[in-house]
Amino acid sequence: MPSPGRSAGMAVIEQIAAHLCANGLILRGGFNFGRGEDAPAKAVLLVGHGGAGHWPRFRAWRAHNQGVADPLDTWSRQVIDEIANDVGARAAYPNDRPHLPFQQWAMRAEGLRPSPIGILMHSEFGLWHAYRGALLFDCMLALGEAPRPRHPCDECVARPCLLACPVGAFSASGYDVMACRSHVHGEGLNCREQGCIARNACPHDAYRYPAEVQAFHMDAFVAG
Ligand code: B12
Ligand code: SF4
Numbered sequence: 001m002p003s004p005g006r007s008a009g010m011a012v013i014e015q016i017a018a019h020l021c022a023n024g025l026i027l028r029g030g031f032n033f034g035r036g037e038d039a040p041a042k043a044v045l046l047v048g049h050g051g052a053g054h055w056p057r058f059r060a061w062r063a064h065n066q067g068v069a070d071p072l073d074t075w076s077r078q079v080i081d082e083i084a085n086d087v088g089a090r091a092a093y094p095n096d097r098p099h100l101p102f103q104q105w106a107m108r109a110e111g112l113r114p115s116p117i118g119i120l121m122h123s124e125f126g127l128w129h130a131y132r133g134a135l136l137f138d139c140m141l142a143l144g145e146a147p148r149p150r151h152p153c154d155e156c157v158a159r160p161c162l163l164a165c166p167v168g169a170f171s172a173s174g175y176d177v178m179a180c181r182s183h184v185h186g187e188g189l190n191c192r193e194q195g196c197i198a199r200n201a202c203p204h205d206a207y208r209y210p211a212e213v214q215a216f217h218m219d220a221f222v223a224g
C-alpha cells in the first residue's frame with residue numbers, strides 16, 4: 001500500500017510495472033489531474049500492451065477458463081483488480097459505462113496523437129497497442145512531465161490508411177461506424193478474418209497483431 005501521504009513513491013510504480021510485466025502488460029504512463037478538474041481521482045496510471053505482448057498470458061488463462069463471457073475483459077479485470085488492491089488504487093476499465101476518456105488520458109500520459117483513422121499513433125508500436133485498464137489514485141503521484149514523442153503520421157504523405165477501407169469508412173467527417181459495421185457483418189470476410197484493412201495498411205507495422213489476435217478483436221466487434 002502506498003503511504004497515505006500526498007505523493008505515492010517510485011517504489012509503488014515499480015511494483016506495479018513488475019506485476020504487469022509478469023502478465024504481459026505494461027504501464028502506459030500516467031498523470032496527476034489538475035486542481036479543480038472534473039476528474040474521477042487525483043492521479044491515473046494507464047495499463048495496456050504494445051503489440052500483442054499480453055496474448056500468450058491471456059491465451060494460457062483462457063485455456064483454463066473456456067466459455068467465460070468477454071474473456072479479455074474478464075482476464076484484464078482479474079489481473080488489474082489484484083494490482084489495484086495491492087497498491088490501494090481503484091481500477092477502471094475502457095468498456096465500463098459511462099465510457100471514461102481513455103484516449104484523452106493516453107494523449108496526456110504519453111503525449112500520443114490520433115492517426116487519421118482515430119486510433120492513437122505510437123512512435124514505437126504504431127497503431128498496434130491498446131488499453132486494458134487504469135489505476136485511479138486518491139493521492140498525487142510522483143510523475144514527471146509527459147513525453148513528447150515523434151508522431152509518425154506527420155511524416156506520412158501517402159496516408160494509405162485513409163485509402164484502404166473498401167467502403168470508405170474514414171473521411172474528413174470522421175469514422176462511419178454504420179458503414180464499417182454493415183460491411184464487417186456482411187461481405188467483409190477479409191476484415192473479419194484478417195482485421196481492419198485500413199489499420200493493416202499503415203507501414204509502421206513492426207508490432208502488428210498476429211492474425212489470431214486480429215480475428216479475436218473482429219469477432220468481438222461483430223458480436224458487440
Ligand atoms: C465506443 C468505442 C468504439 C465504438 C465506436 C468508436 C467511435 N466512433 O468513437 C466501436 C465499437 C465502433 C469501436 C471500434 C473500435 N475500437 Co473502440 N472504443 C470505444 C470505447 C469503448 C469508447 C470510446 C468513447 O466514446 N470514449 C468516451 C470519450 C469521452 O473518450 P475519448 O477519449 O474522448 O474518446 C475518443 C474516441 O471516441 C476517439 N474516436 C473518435 N472516433 C474514433 C474512431 C476510432 C476507430 C477510434 C479507435 C477512436 C475514435 O475520439 C475521442 C478522442 O478524444 C473506447 C474505450 C474508451 N473508454 O475510450 C474504445 C477504443 C477507443 N477503441 C479502440 C480500438 C482499438 C477500436 C478498434 C480499432 C479495434 C476493434 N477491432 O475493436 C475498432 C475500430 C473498428 C475497426 N475498424 O476495427 C481502442 C483505441 C486504442 C488506441 N490505440 O487508440 C480503445 C481506446 C479501447 C482500448 N481498449 O484500448 N470502438
Ligand atoms: S498510414 Fe500514415 S497517416 Fe495512416 S496511421 Fe500510418 S503513419 Fe499515420
Ligand code: SF4
Pocket residue numbers: 164165166167168169170179180181183184188191195196197198199
Ligand atoms: S474493419 Fe473493414 S470496413 Fe471497417 S473500417 Fe476497417 S477496413 Fe473499413
